[in-house]
Amino acid sequence: MDAAALSLLPGLDTYAALARGGPAVPPRREPESVVVPPVAAPVVVDSASLGGGRYAALQTRQDALNELALALRQEGREAGIRKLYPPYPPEQAERMAYLDDISGLRRQIESMLPPDGVPTPSTEMDREAATQAEQFSRIGRRLLADLPGSQAISSNRPLLEGVAQSDPII
Amino acid sequence: MMAMQMVAQEMDMTGHDELAGRELEAAVLNKAAALMEQVVGRWGQDPNYEELDSALKYNQTLWSVFQAELMDEANPLPVELRANILSLSSFVDRRTFEVMAYPEPTKLDILIKINRSLADGLLAH
Numbered sequence: 001m002d003a004a005a006l007s008l009l010p011g012l013d014t015y016a017a018l019a020r021g022g023p024a025v026p027p028r029r030e031p032e033s034v035v036v037p038p039v040a041a042p043v044v045v046d047s048a049s050l051g052g053g054r055y056a057a058l059q060t061r062q063d064a065l066n067e068l069a070l071a072l073r074q075e076g077r078e079a080g081i082r083k084l085y086p087p088y089p090p091e092q093a094e095r096m097a098y099l100d101d102i103s104g105l106r107r108q109i110e111s112m113l114p115p116d117g118v119p120t121p122s123t124e125m126d127r128e129a130a131t132q133a134e135q136f137s138r139i140g141r142r143l144l145a146d147l148p149g150s151q152a153i154s155s156n157r158p159l160l161e162g163v164a165q166s167d168p169i170i
Numbered sequence: 171m172m173a174m175q176m177v178a179q180e181m182d183m184t185g186h187d188e189l190a191g192r193e194l195e196a197a198v199l200n201k202a203a204a205l206m207e208q209v210v211g212r213w214g215q216d217p218n219y220e221e222l223d224s225a226l227k228y229n230q231t232l233w234s235v236f237q238a239e240l241m242d243e244a245n246p247l248p249v250e251l252r253a254n255i256l257s258l259s260s261f262v263d264r265r266t267f268e269v270m271a272y273p274e275p276t277k278l279d280i281l282i283k284i285n286r287s288l289a290d291g292l293l294a295h
Contacts, residue, residue, distance in 0.1 A: 065267050069267050129261060144251070144288060150191055152292065153236050154195060155191075156239060163198055164197060168205065
């Protein structure tokens with residue numbers, strides 16, 4: 001599948017555009033140093049050391065989304081609210097405005113909307129997205145298997161070791 | 171099984187004290203998958219939200235590492251592979267939000283499949 005074809009798959013091309021826009025392959029950069037957390041500690045890394053703070057930005061965004069998700073979960077458990085998609089009733093302008101005000105969430109929420117902005121039953125979208133993701137994962141497996149030599153996804157070994165050694169306490 | 175035991179088991183399977191880059195990534199992907207499988211397996215008897223959140227956040231952390239590197243224009247991996255994994259990471263983000271907000275462990279199945287599939291590819295040679 002080429003990069004152009006990725007844009008035909010709704011819901012799976014958010015980051016693909018970034019990859020498509022990349023320049024010709026430059027020489028590989030040496031990984032920058034990171035602080036490796038002690039064994040069994042939570043995942044703590046010197047986020048500024050990875051991609052000029054990109055990792056930190058992603059973590060911040062995910063923390064905000066997790067917070068929102070947990071709030072929605074609590075709300076649903078307390079009120080027995082039936083699941084909605086996107087995560088707010090479309091007629092509640094006040095709540096939409098509030099969520100839009102949360103930094104970084106607006107784009108994420110918009111990306112969850114179908115192109116015409118009309119909420120679609122979640123189960124159908126879930127199934128479709130899961131099917132596409134499964135196809136993508138098969139393609140990913142093949143592409144990774146075809147990578148030459150010892151090339152891996154990440155070049156930041158210390159960071160990955162930190163993730164490997166952390167224990168989420170389960 | 172404790173998470174650290176899972177990684178230790180992966181390392182034992184390679185027969186090396188230190189895993190090579192591909193094997194390390196595969197081990198971490200499989201560890202995240204195993205944590206999620208554990209949640210799914212226990213959910214029917216005793217739903218544990220803390221366990222669910224821990225597994226999701228662990229997986230999220232791993233995918234954040236991949237995302238951060240692959241979004242770098244200087245990343246040397248083939249464009250097709252970068253696009254593929256970034257697309258998957260976008261899906262992982264959404265599904266994680268979805269499951270966290272509206273817990274339904276069977277929805278972890280696809281996250282588990284993605285991790286296992288990529289780990290297989292990394293270990294293919």
